[in-house]
Amino acid sequence: MKYLYYPGCSLEGTAREYDISTRAFMTAMGADLAEIEGWTCCGASAAEAVSELLTLVLPARNLALAEGMAPAGRDILVPCSACYLNLRRVEEKARVSHALKERINEALAVEDLVYHGRTRTRHLLDVVSRDLGAAGIARRVVRPLSGIRVAPYYGCQCLRPYTVFDDPEAPRSMEPLIAAAGADLHAWTMGGRCCGASHMNTKMEVGLKLVGAILEAARGADVVVTVCPMCQMNLDAYQRQVARQTGVDSTMTILYLPQLLGLAIGLSPEDLRLDLNLALTGAFLEKLERTATAA
Amino acid sequence: MKKKIGKALVVGAGIAGIRSALDLAEIGYGVVLIDKAEHIGGVLSQLDYQFPTNHCGMCRMLPLVERDAGSQFCLRKGLFHENIEILLGTRVTAVAGEPGRFTVSLRTRPTWVDPQRCTGCGACVPVCPVEVPDAFNAGLGRRKAIYLPVPHQVPNAYRIDPAACTRCGACVDACPCGAIALSTAERKDFRILVVDDEPIVRQSLESWLEDEGFAVDTAASAPEALEALEKSEYQLMLSDIKMAGMDGVELLRQAKTACPDLAVVLMTAYATVETAVEAMKIGALDYLVKPFDPETLVPMVMRVHEELLAAKDRQVEVGAIVLAGGTDYFDPRQQAGNPYGYGRLPAVVTSLEFERIVSGSGPTTGRLVRPHDGRPIRKIAWLQCVGSRDIQCGADFCSSICCMYAVKEAMLAREKGAGEVEAAIFYMDMRCFGKPFQRYRDRAEAEGVRFERGRIHSLAPAPGTADPTLRFVALDGTVREETFDLVVLAVGQRPARGAAELAQMVDLPLNPWGFLATSPLSAVRTERPGIVAGGSFAGLRDIGESVIFASAAANEASRVLHGTGGSLAAIEEAATEFRDVSRQPPEVLVAVCTCGDRILSQNDRRQWIDRLERDPVVQETIFIDRVCTAEGWQALADAITARRPNRVLIGACHPYVFTRRLRELGRATRLHPALMDVVDLLGPRMAASGENAEAVSSSGDLPRRLAMAVARLQGTCLPQVEATPVSRQALVVGGGIAGMTAALAIADCGYPVDLVEAGDRLGGNLRWIGHTLDGHDLNALLAEAIARVGKHPKITVHANTRVRGAFGEVGHFYSTLEAADGAAQTLEHGVVVLATGGGEAAASAYGFGSHPAIVTQKGFQEALAEGRFDPAALNTVVMIQCVGSREEPRNFCSRVCCPTTLKQALALKRDNPEATVVVLYRDLMTYGFAETWFTRARRAGVIFVAYRLDDKPKVEVAGPDRPVTVTVTDAVLGRPLTVAADAVVLATGIAPGLPADLAAAYGATLDQDGFLAEAESKWRPVDSLREGVFACGLALGPRNVEESVATAGAAAQRALRILERERLPAAHLTAVVRHSLCARCGRCIEACPYEARRLDEELDRVLVNPAMCQGCGACEAVCPNGAAVLNGLSMPQVFGMLDQALA
Amino acid sequence: MALAEKTAIDLGTMPEEAAALAEIRAMVQPCIQCGTCTGSCPNEFAMDLTPRHMWRLVLLGLAEEVLASRTFSLCSACYMCTLRCPRGLPLTEAIGRLKQLAARRHLPHLRSGDLFYRNFIASVRRHGRVREMEFMGLYFAQMMNPWLPLRYAGMGGRLMRRGKVALQLPSRGSGRLVKLFEKVAEMENRS
């Protein structure tokens, strides 16, 4: 299985462990990732607030680069939900509007790039759940995470607005994966709720409220698993502020999905850079230790 | 009755199918009525209550003329008519031929239980180990794999649900009648190929299916599969879509080329559902979404197996086909994300489930408690528009029925809960557009039902409970939360499952909403002559409208049958010459079916004989084992021939089913079937279980029933069947589109019609409307109708003519026509159709008349046509809905004004895109497909502002040259908006044009708004209370052109029932008057619901019209003196029965 | 009632953004004011106008009131309303357009978001990729709220300890995407 790989800016910075664990996990599963050469920012949520055309041209630039690497078209694996949506949106819009594609290409011409519309952007969760599949993962599990209760957190933009691989209101695609890893499922309804996204930067009080509700609902789980650096950051980094606001301790381990699955297929915490996560609880580590011993 | 050459197929035996079938059967055509379900009645078999009466009343559809041709009992139990053959569990598999000569292939599912042998004793049920959700109770209860589809159906043979059945055979052993035949052997011959690159999938499927007795092979890839297909024969292939190398779709393509008969089911992940749907177009039978479990896979495979192997095929030759497949309810689980948690939260139910909860035959026996925890229901919310008016759900239409059924259910809940139940309806627009609906809704509000304007987007369980909590935005913008005991999802309608396939089979397109496409402005005719759509199959209709469209469809079918030679000759049933027994003292032969030993044992026989023969009229009591079998029936016929009794009483089971058989027995034995009767002995015997059952038999409860029947039968005399002669021509009053359509519909079936029009030209309102909302040209329709009427040899047009007076009754009315020059003539006719139309109501509000810019809808249209308004100069136009309507005294919705507004607004936006068009409305009544134009109007930039009745818009006129100012409160913003308008268009609605004295001359009555009062708004929607008097078009109620045309077809078909007969025969059970006892007090006349009685002043006698009398007995109940007598149920007979009951 | 209290529908005299606003209006025109958007919005609690109210104003052409509110700036693009809207309207996208409209005005009450996004984009323009610490630093500096950085300080420290963000001085960068940005700006001004 070969994929083009678009890590996105966060994975170079705040979400380095996501990048590292994604590469490690995918490689271990036999996938081949080729990073898009010379990729640039997709525009994140900021471009939209500034310029309509920019929201299309920035992602399109990357898609054009990808096409240069695999002219026949190959799936682009994107771990970040925001990047995924931005890239995907261009594909969807350009597919139905030739005029729009022309416009994009007019802009890209300054960089001598052309976007043809042959790429297929896919979210990491999409690839893991459908290409690798729970059965495929289960076959490789060497360290069943038994006794660990996992709350799957999907966030928004890998589910909405484009319904591709999961139910956008009540997502479930991570459940078979969790089961395959030998872990228990923390059943909740918050999986597809909003974490506040960039509000944490501009309107923190709003963001904290949303994060607080998610952490509250996660109580009882050992770990929340995410598939987006923004979600991870919001859930991971602001637990103290939430606790201050609510007066309730909401310490919770937050892992990226490839980190969790990587552990199950025998990658070490070091390989997966668990040390970079901000809020690993002792209780989680203890349980993890136990699975290791058992294995 | 008389039968005609010519037969029709009616597909779908719901309310519309039944109506179409009866309409065709009543005029003598043969009908094959099929339904894919195992019962007739469609969804109505599950609904106990209908508004506005909050009762049922379906039986009012039964034939009123020549009632003896069918059984007269609860229609929800069953339908028996001598011209109708019913095939259940049956679907159409192929249609060939042309109008008048279709060959239709039908496939009937096996039930595994022989209905001829099954007595419905239920011995199989306790031994069946499988329990599945009970579809009859909308899944709220559970049933066994062997079950009754509808518990109250008659006859009611058990059926086996092959998907649930484990083939354990316990029922076979338990059945005392040997009615069940299971065979697993054939499953071994059903070879299945499973193709998947995942070994886990292959292995699990193989083991699941082999457990069920199927023969399974597997293949790991598409090429492997093709190889296997080459080597051996398979009936079914289950294939994954996404496989390395060749994918499932390509495999399907190649496999179908190699083995065209192979059934293929694709397995797909969530993502590739679209691909799977595409694949069905190239021959896949169905698809399954991964991950799936044995509970979904195995039943599907069983169904495929059953369809392919075990079904029975037959062909029928028919002249016309009526498609009345109805609709299905939307499944809320299909809504993206299932925001209402349906299926997850037990206290969230669909409206159909709620109907079952309040039903006496439902899971809670009608008590208002939650089925899942038995807790009393005290607070209920109805959420409207679930799966309707929701583009996201693919429903750019309004389901048309949900508002009213929600109001009804809320009323029922309040009634059942003795006022302690809180009922709230959350809605966007309350679409109460039927004639009595607005008042019904107002009544509900007055009785305490809460109406909340707002759409609920989702709900969640209240913390710590499973009670649903709604989060909604009140009109003032506040977000509120409220917890309910029960949330009812008012689910919308969808095209019936299988409708698309059926349409494809008959080569007819679907309309953009997925329903069968019909011809413009007809809604029953299709592109293919001879194939018509009835009921709600081609649209979204409530019961009353479905019934109208079903009758209209029957009319189209009748015309095709007639036009292709269908009624050129009628088959006279060879008249049997019955023995004249009128002068003989009664001699009753009692024949008791022993049904094995299940009704009575050998030991009991003596006791029975003694008990029965105590009455000297009993000639003999004989016992026959299984009278229902051919041998048993012959034994009975032989006994009658040998003993020559003049009355025969049969003790058996299912008396309703015997109607037709008694007629045959009568022919065989020359004893009139009216002198025979059947008593149900098995039912009471089974109702008393166990030892008690023995007691019922030996202690005399069953013999007592027989003795009572003997007492009744001995008093039965062959009535003198009076037949009223019919003047076989029709009068149609009113020459608008409805009147012309009705005239053509009758004349096309061969009967002369006099069409009376008061004006100088035909055409009525069609002369100004122009085109419909969906853009159909009405002028063309009008021109065609006028041309056809003009040259039709059977139609005489009387223009400039009025009906001055009339008298008479069904079969022979006499009407005096007066022409403009005063010339009068009197016509005799058998029926009359009132199509007097209506017009735009006068405006008297919002400054009408004070400024040229303030006009009515018609005025606006005319002003635009005449150039008084220039669209380019109209910068701002305000359209005000519900002017003087939907409030007393004209408290009804006129239906046409909202679509007209949209039509005019869209035209204006087309001609002048810059124009600001503001529509002020209360509830926008774009029911059905009109909703799409509501969406279009919004897209086009028309602004809609809802106003409240207690806060109407204000129109201010400053001067003739100044624009008119309109001020309205915007509910969302909560503040007034002011618009300076160049034109203000008032939607005033419809005013009927039916003169009360004209209706009265024919004995019909008007409702409080001046429309004709129907005999029954749902079940007899185009009949007046007076037989022989029908109405259509606006005289009947507000309707659009297409609907009016349908009422005309329906009225014509109802009229044809009368015209098809030379004489109107009376049924055996009719009332007569004993004049010597009659005091002429007239109570019976007032009591008669069919207006069949009148006091003849000259004769000084109360007279009964035997053709109109329905034998209901209301007259007998009110007559203190026994002067009103029902033939066949006289007082001595009743006393005799009482005597025997007490003996 | 005095006429001044009333809201007059006058769709003919919109400000300069008329075209942009008309486009937004066209996106939501089929709206039936059912309120599903409001009920679905996770941030509704913090808004001054409910989303339904806001769309109603948009439909009626009352743009100034919309821009004066902070409702649209509180959208976190979760797409819940887009998903659920029974009319299938692209609401989140339409909000994006509103954000753009507001950004061009540099509305004072939306200053924090405005600055955040502008700095972000500036960072992209310079480097092609976002340098998180750089733009956050500039963002804090421009917000001129001395307390603001403190709210993020604890977290920033933890991030830095893990080497996730490097303390970077605002650099002039390579100007990697400048050409593209200029082209886009030119194209947008042209249209």
Place this chain on the structure above:
Amino acid sequence: MAKAAMIPIENGNLLAGLRQFLRQVLARPEIAAVLVPCQLPMKAMVMPTLVSDPERLSAANPLAPAFPLNAARMVSRLTRKEAGGTIVAVLRACEIRAFIELVKLRQARWEELIIVGIDCLGAYTNKDFFRIGDEDVEAFTGRFVQSALDGRDGEVDGVVLAPACQVCTDPIPNGADLVIGLLGADTGRALPVAAATEKGASLLEQLDLPGGKMPEAREAAMTDWVNRRRSKREAMGEATRSLTDSLEKLTAYLATCINCYNCRVACPVCYCRECVFVTDVFDHEPCQYLGWAGRKGAVKMPTDTVFYHLTRLAHMGTACVGCGQCANACPNDIPLAELFITASAPLQEAFDYHPGRSLDEKPPLAEFREEEFEEVVGIK
């Protein structure tokens, strides 16, 4: 319409005053005859008499406590079809009520009829009335009226009112066209007469009578009268119920019935031409009698007596005006009036139906209403 006048009375002779009034009425050219109770020449009894000769009115006596039959039936005969002239009928309150019921049942017409009602002082049973023997009917009537107006409820020489009259709470002739008041009036000088209908008013206008009005004391007198009667009525109901509250007791109550059907003939609202009980319906087969006897061991003859009375109760319960003629007619003194009055009361109350109150109220059985008696049918 609220027209009233005074009928002059000389020396307290009420009968003379009333006769003079009727003569004035009969003198009107539009009046063809007067139907009024008149004394019989050779027997101490009064009978309804159709008088066209004013002279013959000297025998008129509408105040005598004699009530041989309910005259509604007679008026029905006179008005069933057009008679060719207007008749004035002097009727008791219960006769008027029965007449109104018959009109509803199309057994009578009111078109050519003017009804004069007099406050009813009640009457004796036929048997009791015959006890006055040779006494002059007119003189006895005077004593009776005195007793009634003095508060002794018409008791004369120990003879008391018929049971139905003792408990009659509706003695005021409300349905009449003209009402002559006795209660609260100064009967020594004049009787007030008031018109209750247009028809009554126009007749009154034609008569040369001094003006006047109903006395103010009338209201109080009426209330007093009704109150006294009501308590008696309740006591009677109580007693009758306790005698008939089971099928056995009812059978005993009616035990002496011989199926003579006199009660049916006497009943003013039992309007059938030919009663079902004399038709073939009850002409049982001989074998049936044997069967019944065989089943029960013995069967009393004639059969169907209880059934007959129950049927009459069912048919007439809503229309019973409480006149008591059924009891008056019974040769075996079965207290039928008590039974009918007691059984009818709750029935009439249930339907809110007061027989004879208004022509506009339809008899309950001739009307269909959706709502059910929940307590009876057990369903909502």
